[in-house]
Amino acid sequence: MVRASGMVYAHASTYKAAHALLLFAELPAQQQNSAWGLSLLGRICFESGRYPEASQAFGASHRLAPYRLRDMDMYSTLLWHMKKEEALAQLAHTMVSIGRNWSPEAWIAVANCFSLDGEHTSAVKSLGRSIQLFKSAHGGTTIIPRSESGGISGLAYAHTLVGHESVASDDLDRAQQAFRTAIRIDPRHYNAWYGMGMVYLRLGKLDLAEYHFGRALALNSQNPLLLQSAGAVYEHRGDYHRALEVYGRVEALLHEGYSAGNDGGDSTNPSAAVDSNGTVVLGLQSHHAMNFVMFKRARVMVVLGRFAEAADILELLLQRCPREFNVPFLLGQTYAKLRRYREAAACLTRALDIAPENSQSVNEAFDALYQQSTEDEGSEDADQDEQQHEDDDDNNNNNNNDDAGRVVQARNMRYRSYPGDLGTPPSEFGPGGGVISPTSSSIGSPYFDSPSAYAQRRRGQAEWGHDWAAMNSADDRVDRALDFDT
Template sequence: EGGAKALCDVLRRLGDGYRHLQQYRGKEAIAAFEKLSASEGNTAWVQVQTGTAYFNMAQYQMAEQSFQKARKLEPSRVVGMELYSTVLWFLKKEHELCYLAQELVALDKTAPQTWCVLGNCFSVQREFETAIKFFQRAIQVCPSFTYAYTLAGHEHVSNEDFEKATASFRSSLRTDERHYNAWYGLAIIYLKQEKYQLAEYHLRRALAINPRNSVLYCYLGIVLLSAGSCFEALQVLQDAIDLDPANPLAKLRKAMALSHLDRNLEALEELEQLQQLAPRESMVYMQMGKILKKLGRLQEALACFNHAIDLDPKGGNAVKAQIDRLQMQDVEEDDSFL
């Protein structure tokens, strides 16, 4: 009787974690799995679920750690490795991603996860057409594998083939209407097409499914900024930062919004914080230079522009244009948020 009760307790904790995960409550899912004993939680299945929870919250470094543990515990595991490959894609770990692809090809060429990992391997090398072929192969192997459609859609976006991208994301939603990644993908298309109302609608649909993802809030903020709703955008971008204080894109866009509202000292403070997070990001220094120019601190602005060129010589033309306009106080700045 005692053994049966203990087993039921373990199953209840596993069930609680999985239930939270399916409802995109990542913190609660992780907390439930952490209640397991060391032996109970030290399984590949638990580690994959934990990695998925971190992935859904866009916490890719933590997700990587969980997926690595899962691989060590069960080297032959294929299920869940498509998400691990996307984590490696975001972290730009090309070598690890290629090694994972080789391992899965050796394990199971009939699994859609294998073809998705191969697709991500070529995507990170910017070989978009080859990546699309592998994602299509995953769909052929398993037509109900939702994530393959979504990955193909993102590659079509990279190729600026928005018609095919839209078709891919809609196919994804036909297999799973709660796949927030596909709603996000459609929103990115509409953002690029400057159809801001449609972009906002699709991002809000994604957030209704997964309200714990700072990237979704960040892009909603960008859409609202682009549509001219700066005050609402500021709140949304702050929500993104609250969820992930280390989100550099949210901090950058918040600073741009504050500057647009002539709250330049606040914007500068935000960028100085961001400078600590991303000390080698040229765009941070570019924006700091623009704000310092607005404040009349021209020597400091020039120093920032020169540092931006040092960090990114290829993007130097845009910065040099700012330097050329440094003495021209009446020139209107480019406030594009894209």
């Protein structure tokens, strides 16, 4: 059992999550459900980007042995990532009470609390105290024996967090110094390599950013967030095809974990999820990570001119995260490229409702949309006039074929590609036989209300709540939306 536990720990320390989980499943149930086993499982899931499972495992370990502080600094960082402010504050309070201000892990948890509140200066001071305690435990030096793996990882981790807090404060010089110190202490600490890559990405040094992200991926190739950062480098460089390929790999990696977590397994025991082949499967992935990489894929597709594919992704994202401004804003511009003007106006109206502070950007998009739709309508009218002149000439030459000329005109107009196609058969004829404008509201949208109906409904809600500021804003939206719904 000792050998098996050591093998699990060795694979976890080298970030080989798949092998570590396979060996973890072979441990006795008593070992799996111990505080050490649950904490180790939390580390494995955390390092591979599986935050919900990591939170479940760390929480069970902390409830089982609240006086065990080892790895709880990592648990506090996990809660920071998941934005669980109340749980993080409670964890930090418990750790400080137990450690009596002498636990470096407790000070890391306190620093994460300050960071989540946006108090980065206080967070750096707390991390400085943690670093002092780590050093004092080893004679006041950063040279720690390799056997003290906890001291190495903890000290490097504290310096890495100092680097991230410095980045948040725009102090990139101190951030680089902190990340370099962490790498010098523990060259296997992928977080420090990742942090250096992010600094160089912000500085526009794409080659150095790619190098450091590559070093981080070489250490932890199973972390989708690291792979996504490498894709960001390609996107900044303008290599959109390669960026799209990398984002696809990230999404597949996240989706693989999502699918595995829904195939079966005991949700109450994070160590008991095993599929029919005996392979350990994982639970639900972070929806935020999946949504973000899907948005980045759609954005790259828009740049590459693959508007229909981008629209499909953004429509799905609109259902998954309906309160995210960037999704309807980009979807509206994508619909405009597809000449689906009415839906574009609905998306931009919704984006303005989500984030009124971005009204300038939305109004500029509305102006561009209105100009494009007007130009297309003028082009259509010119085409129809030209077609009418051709038909008149044909009628003059064939006085006995008046009805045939009308049939030819109707056939040509019917089979011309309709720019406002909303998934219905291509037709440009209204109920009375007239031509439907691309911005006409007589074609129903499968996704949205008409722009004016949506805006008027929002005004009614504001009036019912006596929210006069919202009413004035809604009046502007109604006026703007009516331009696209007449």
